[in-house]
Amino acid sequence: MNPKWIYAIFGIVLLSGMAFAISGATVGTEVERGKWAGNTSGSVTTEGGNVSGVNVSAGVSTEKWASFYGDVVGSIVLADTSANQVYSWTWATTDGGEVCVTTDSAFDWASTQAAAGADIDTAFGFTAADADSGTSTTTSACTVDLDDVAAAVTTVGVVLDSTFQTCYVSDIASPAVENDLAFCVDINGAGTNYNSEAADYEVMVPTGNGPTDTETYYFFVELN
Numbered sequence: 001m002n003p004k005w006i007y008a009i010f011g012i013v014l015l016s017g018m019a020f021a022i023s024g025a026t027v028g029t030e031v032e033r034g035k036w037a038g039n040t041s042g043s044v045t046t047e048g049g050n051v052s053g054v055n056v057s058a059g060v061s062t063e064k065w066a067s068f069y070g071d072v073v074g075s076i077v078l079a080d081t082s083a084n085q086v087y088s089w090t091w092a093t094t095d096g097g098e099v100c101v102t103t104d105s106a107f108d109w110a111s112t113q114a115a116a117g118a119d120i121d122t123a124f125g126f127t128a129a130d131a132d133s134g135t136s137t138t139t140s141a142c143t144v145d146l147d148d149v150a151a152a153v154t155t156v157g158v159v160l161d162s163t164f165q166t167c168y169v170s171d172i173a174s175p176a177v178e179n180d181l182a183f184c185v186d187i188n189g190a191g192t193n194y195n196s197e198a199a200d201y202e203v204m205v206p207t208g209n210g211p212t213d214t215e216t217y218y219f220f221v222e223l224n
Contacts, residue, residue, distance in 0.1 A: 021109075021148045022109045022147070022148050022220050022221065022222040023222070024220055025099070025220055025221045027219055062132045063207075063209055063213075064124070064133070064209055065204055065206055065207060066204070066205055067194070068217070069162075069164075069194075069199045069201060069202035070199060071200045072093060072187050072200040072221065074097075074221065075088050075089060076223055091223045092189065093187055093189025094189050095223065096187055096224040097221060097223040098145075098187060098222045099187060099219065099220070100169075100182050100184040100185075100219075101183050101218065101219055102181065102183070102218055103178045103217060104178075104179035104182070105218045107171055109148040109171070109220070110148045110149065111172070112148065112149045112153055112169050112170070112171060112182070113155075113169065113170055113171070113173065114154060114155035114156070115155060115156075115169050115170040116135075116156055117133070117134035117135040117136070117156065118134065119134070119180075119181060120133075120135075120137075120181065120206050122175070122176055123176060123177050123178045123180060123181055123206075124206045124208070124209060134168075137158050138168070139158045139159050140158070142155050143155070143167070153167075155168055155169055162193050162194045162202050163191040163192050164185050164186075164188065164191060164193075164199075164202040164203070165185065165186075166183050166184070166185055166204045166205075167184045168183060169182050178215075181206075182220075183203055183204070183205050184203070185201050187200050187221075
């Protein structure tokens, strides 16, 4: 699955006296950046009778992971619908928040709890011993602090080659399928992505383990 540019417009709505701290996000223009095809094949010329020692090196694209990055624009409103607003508060990236993505459009954010790299391997069918498995990709401790959850969730994740870190979470004690998992990142208005470009978020997510497999991810946001 190719890395993608996502420009998202996010908001929080107060309905019937209930505050939904984390909300579904509208996804804007998508620009695909492409998938690396790997190194160009090198060659050696030889002839009969030669015995040649040839050291080789290679880089290949993972089939297990993809990434999203982009900007975040949003506001906090008092309204009964997006069109009928009583009042709107300006939100800026410096106020902070989180972007979370999951294959489950009805993820239970109130039940968010820690997940592990091994849970990714189970849910997505990865072999734990592979260099790019969920277990192998887990690199650090990670904290997710969502208002929907009673306390901050201490979990694990992966530090990206940028200014961002992806945290693994679940909405069930023993995650076993893809919809049990979500992947969250703190919004950073001064952040830069893998390509040293300005970005408010960047998140890495697992995908189906095959060259033609695809995944549909749903975007959620919390604005502080």
